[in-house]
Each structure stands twice: as structure tokens, then as C-alpha cells.
Amino acid sequence: MKVLVIGGAGYIGSHVVRELLDESYSVTVFDNLSSGLRINLQPEAAFIHGDIMRPEQLAAAMEGHDAIIHLAAFKAAGESMIRPEKYALNNLNGTINILNAATAAGVRRIVFSSSAAVYGEPEYLPIDEKHPTRPENFYGFTKLEIERVMDWYDRLRGLRFAALRYFNAAGYDRRGRVRGLEQNPANLLPVIMEVAAGTREKLLVFGNDYDTPDGTGVRDYIHVSDLARAHTAALRTIDERDESLVVNLGSESGLSVMEIVEAARRITGEPIAAEITDRRPGDPAKLVASAATARELLSWSARESDVDSLVETSWSVYRR
């Protein structure tokens, strides 16, 4: 099967490409390198330097492909509240360009990187796919809207999609084949790694007065290689069942900010300065996934999302 991976030079995308290649798929990466990195391109994959805002480039790229994995998006939830236009154009219009190019070319299988941000403030835990979807940021809204558009394209154009709602992606390929560092990261793990590596002064811990065991925020961190494995499983499943799916991808366990800091101190041997500061607006106390649907439909569950694997695989990249 020939798969076009849109956004395949990014952090998650390049791990997905790795997984596809390891499973003997033939892969083309389509990426505008706005945040994706050349260093992330895997030698066995073809590369098209293209932009999802250019329908003619997408139309040309579809040629000869059987399925699409779409991970091209802006993903900074905070920024999406200040610059919604940027997120509306790229994430929404860009995806509609992809869906139109795909269905016009007869490509009717797509795996889409959605997000736990579609749920908003949790009403109960763990969060399953039936949980109400009330995104609290515009980024999460764009992901939810795309799921809805894909649902209509399923009904009207026979598109079969898997919307994978990622919880917090972290870690790196265990074998060191993905080495790109995200530029100006805002997510917890890369920030901690920059402090450990000495390129950032300290971690700001956004609140220690939450209703959690140590007072710091709890999230469901899922190793990026576990995530990647779910994409090949999703391709197989939409093919076999000939129906679309919406699936959470999480480890089903929660880690607090300070649990990760402590593990990072132990594993790196670095002091990792951490300063408690105010809560970040919009941050819930705790998010944990139910991954029962992924277990059932994809025969998938997390294997390497324990805190030591997350930190060790990250540190092996950042220590360089």
C-alpha cells in the first residue's frame, strides 16, 4: 500500500513514517517544512515539498497513493486563541483542500490526527469517545470541525476515515532514527529536556494547587512510537471494516508535572530547576483517556508509555 503522509516531517509525522516503513508500506512525505524538519525525513521515503494551501500541489501528490495520513496543522492551543484566522485557514481550509483532492483522485482512506482538545474541560474520567465535545480553545474546535466534515464526506463521497484523538504525545524513537528537536517548544517534556540540556534556565510549573495528589497538573502521556503504531492499525481497520472510526489514543494512566520532573532528574542526573508559578488559563487539573475503543477496534494499547521510557528516549535525543 502506498501512503501519502501529509505533515510527515513533523514530530509525530516522522515517527508515523518510521512505523509505516518498518511495516513495509511505501511512503511519500508531503510537508511545507514550516515546522517540520529536513532532518526528520527518513531515507526510504519519497519527499514532496508542498503546501496544503495549494490545491494543485495536493492534486499532483495524490497520484498513485492508496491512503492518506494527515498530520499537517498548527497545534499551539494558546496561540489559536490569539490568531484564530491562522488556524481557521490552515487547519480547516487546508484539510478541506486535502479531502477534495483525495476524493477527486479516488483516494478514500484517511487517518487524521485529532486531539483530546476536542473534549474541553472533563466532566468525568477517564474520558471515552462518548464524552461531550466542548473544546475550550480554537485549536480543539478546528480538530472537531474537521471530524464533522469528514463524517459528511463519508456519507456523500464514500470517504473512510479514522480520527485519532491523541492525548499528550511525548518521547522519541527508541532506535534514535528521529532526531529533530521542536523549535520553541511549549509542551512539558521538551521544556524539561531543554532545562536538563542547559539551553533553558528553568521550568515554570503552572500551578501546584490543583486537586491532584501533588497539586500539579495530571495528563495522559502517550509515547509517540505507541501513537505511530496506532496509525498502521487504523489503516488496516478502516479497510477491513469498511467504516469510519473515532478513537482515543492514550496510556490510560496519569502523570503529574512533578512526577515527570522527578523522573527526569533521576534519569539525566541534572538538577532541572523548577519554579512554581500561576496556573495557565484553560488548563484542567487532570486528563486521562479511556482507550477501550482502541483496544477493541484497533487491537492497540500503549506499550512504552511509562515515565522512564518517555524520559529516556527524549533524553537520548536532547543530550546530544
Ligand code: UD1
Ligand atoms: C496541550 C493542548 C492540547 C494539545 C497538546 C499538544 C491545551 C489546554 N492543551 O496539552 O490541545 O493537543 O498541548 O500540543 O492547551 N506545564 C507546565 N510548564 C510548562 C509546560 C506545561 O507546568 O512549561 C504543565 C501544564 O500545565 C500541564 C502539563 O504540563 O499540566 C502538560 O502541558 P502541555 O505539554 O502544554 O500539554 P497540554 O496543555 O496538556
